[in-house]
Amino acid sequence: xxxxxxxxxxxxxxxxxxxxxxxxxxxxxxxxxxxxxxxxxxxxxxxxxxxxxxxxxxxxxxxxxxxxxxxxxxxxxxxxxxxxxxxxxxxxxxxxxxxxxxxxxxxxxxxxxxxxxxxxxxxxxxxxxxxxxxxxxxxxxxxxxxxxxxxxxxxxxxxxxxxxxxxxxxxxxxxxxxxxx
Ligand code: ADP
Numbered sequence: 434x435x436x437x438x439x440x441x442x443x444x445x446x447x448x449x450x451x452x453x454x455x456x457x458x459x460x461x462x463x464x465x466x467x468x469x470x471x472x473x474x475x476x477x478x479x480x481x482x483x484x485x486x487x488x489x490x491x492x493x494x495x496x497x498x499x500x501x502x503x504x505x506x507x508x509x510x511x512x513x514x515x516x517x518x519x520x521x522x523x524x525x526x527x528x529x530x531x532x533x534x535x536x537x538x539x540x541x542x543x544x545x546x547x548x549x550x551x552x553x554x555x556x557x558x559x560x561x562x563x564x565x566x567x568x569x570x571x572x573x574x575x576x577x578x579x580x581x582x583x584x585x586x587x588x589x590x591x592x593x594x595x596x597x598x599x600x601x602x603x604x605x606x607x608x609x610x611x612x613x614x
Contacts, residue, residue, distance in 0.1 A: 434459060434512040434613065435537065437519070439583060440545035442572045443552035443559070444598045445605065449545065450516040452606045459512040462504055464497055464520075489568035491520055491575060498527040505531060520580045525587070542587040543612055545598035545605075549573065 434457065438446040447463060454461040468486060471479030478500060482492045501518060519525040532538055552573070556564045563572075587593040594612035598605055 434541070435515075435532075435539050436513075436541040436543060436613070437515045437539065437587075438543055438545060439580070439587075439593075440598060441547070441549075441552050441576045441580075442569070443556040444545045444547050445555070445602070446516045446545060448602060449598075449606060449609055450514040452602070453514050453609065457512065459514055460508050461516060462501070462508075462513050462518070463516040464492075464500065464518040465516075467500060467504070468492060486563055487568075489563055489571040489575065491579060494521055494523045494527065497524060498531075501528065502531055505535070519583060522579075522582055522586060525583050539590075539592060541613055542583075542593045543609055544584060544593060544595045545609075546595055547598040551599055 436453075438450055440446055447466075450461045450463065453459060468478065468482040471477075472483050472486070473479070478496070481496050485492045497518060497520075501515075515528075519528050528539070553569060556569050557566075584593065596605065596608045596612050600608075
């Protein structure tokens with residue numbers, strides 16, 4: 434299984450990706466986690482990501498695509514859940530090219546949905562360093578402008594499934610399982 438979890442910041446992609454990977458032995462590929470790790474370790478990647486992330490802006494597509502390409506090279510053959518990538522049309526097209534080169538394809542894109550109030554509340558509770566009220570508002574705008582168009586990119590391919598992201602964590606997990614079947 435090669436899948437993407439799509440949805441607004443705070444919708445629960447990370448939580449659900451973790452459950453899916455534990456259950457099936459897939460790799461959890463979370464670009465946000467990789468970038469935060471880079472920042473913590475002071476790597477070049479972290480340096481490139483730090484400012485944009487603290488503003489709630491997206492890190493440059495080229496930086497992200499290079500990171501994903503390296504990561505996919507390192508996990509040849511394994512199933513994976515992409516969490517937080519792709520976030521722009523350029524990233525989605527870049528991913529398609531990478532997969533084509535590998536003669537692989539994407540099996541599913543699961544769109545997790547929730548009302549804005551729900552995701553804002555979750556982010557406030559989570560309290561990560563980039564979860565200040567202004568940054569949260571800005572990240573939601575970035576999602577609307579740059580990431581929501583991916584729905585129109587994946588829908589015609591017939592691999593997109595919408596899943597209600599409101600409810601108990603285990604219930605949502607089972608909904609995703611059904612959407613993968
Ligand atoms: P959330 O989805 O809750 O915002 P993430 O950990 O996925 O949390 O992302 C945190 C930040 O990391 C984003 O606001 C952005 O600055 C950066 N980031 C993560 N993934 C990407 C990506 N694919 N492209 C560009 N920037 C990214």
